[in-house]
Amino acid sequence: MRIRSRWKNKGRARTIEENAGALAFIEWRIAGQALLNLENEGFQTDTQLQRLAVLQELSAFLIHVTDRLVHGDLDDEQRQKFIVALALKMADTYHDNRVDSEGRGQDFRPGFIDTLNQRLADYAECSFDNGEPGYQFKRFLGECVTNTMGEKDRKWISDQVMEIEVPDMLKTLKKGLGDLFETGKAADAPPTQVGEGE
Numbered sequence: 001m002r003i004r005s006r007w008k009n010k011g012r013a014r015t016i017e018e019n020a021g022a023l024a025f026i027e028w029r030i031a032g033q034a035l036l037n038l039e040n041e042g043f044q045t046d047t048q049l050q051r052l053a054v055l056q057e058l059s060a061f062l063i064h065v066t067d068r069l070v071h072g073d074l075d076d077e078q079r080q081k082f083i084v085a086l087a088l089k090m091a092d093t094y095h096d097n098r099v100d101s102e103g104r105g106q107d108f109r110p111g112f113i114d115t116l117n118q119r120l121a122d123y124a125e126c127s128f129d130n131g132e133p134g135y136q137f138k139r140f141l142g143e144c145v146t147n148t149m150g151e152k153d154r155k156w157i158s159d160q161v162m163e164i165e166v167p168d169m170l171k172t173l174k175k176g177l178g179d180l181f182e183t184g185k186a187a188d189a190p191p192t193q194v195g196e197g198e
Contacts, residue, residue, distance in 0.1 A: 016078060019180050020085035023066065026176040027086075028093050031058035033172075034165040043157050044150025048101040052094065053148040056112060059090050060119035061141045062173060067120075068128045069177060087116055119144070131174070138162040 014022075035045075035054050045051050067083050074082060091109040098108040127134030142158030149157055 014180075016082045017085045020082050021089050022180055023177060024086050024089035024093060026180075027059060027062040027066070027090065027173065028055070030062060030169050030172050030176075031055045034058055034161075034169055037165060037168075038145075038149070038157070038160060041160060042153060043160070044152035044154075046150055049098075050148060050150070052097055052101065054145055055097075056094060056115055057119070057141065057144040057148060058169070059094070059112075060116045061123070061144075062169065063087055063090060063116060064120050064123040065128075065133060065170065065173065066177065068133075069131060069174065073181075087113065091116075132170070133166070138166050141166065 032055065035051060035058065038054070039045055045054065063083065063086055066086060067079070070079055070082060088109075091112040094112045095108040098106075122140060123133075123137060126137035126140060128137060139158065139162060142161040145161050146154060146157040
């Protein structure tokens with residue numbers, strides 16, 4: 001998957017919020033590509049709401065992985081600021097997509113944030129070493145995605161997510177994250193090497 005992950009004007013330092021906003025766009029595209037891959041493999045999604053539920057699970061995974069990857073590169077305050085900005089931007093994108101699907105009249109952000117907070121707590125119990133999520137980390141994502149999809153070939157969804165989608169998502173995420181920080185050296189957060197994590 002090709003993404004635009006480099007700031008054009010390299011001479012201007014970007015804020016943490018600007019980098020987080022750009023990464024949110026990249027992560028939504030990564031999640032969208034993974035969903036498309038699942039559908040192309042014949043796994044069942046019947047409605048736009050179901051698709052958005054899958055995207056919500058993939059987004060929560062990507063946000064948590066990002067938090068692990070920037071650990072050690074940002075101090076605690078910068079890291080919190082970055083992840084909160086990323087989560088809020090992703091919640092905005094999710095909300096906009098729900099509005100496109102269902103119409104105005106409801107704020108869908110709180111539901112996204114509630115799910116995200118639950119998943120962040122769930123994933124916090126899983127191992128993450130050398131920039132890679134452990135088996136249980138990936139297995140939990142597979143189960144969450146399986147629970148949002150239809151019945152067709154349901155027993156194989158988790159394997160597809162763990163073995164194919166997670167490696168692809170991580171490769172694109174790490175490239176995007178590294179490129180953003182390299183080309184937009186944030187004035188308030190200048191990490192030199194993003195991507196190894198804790």
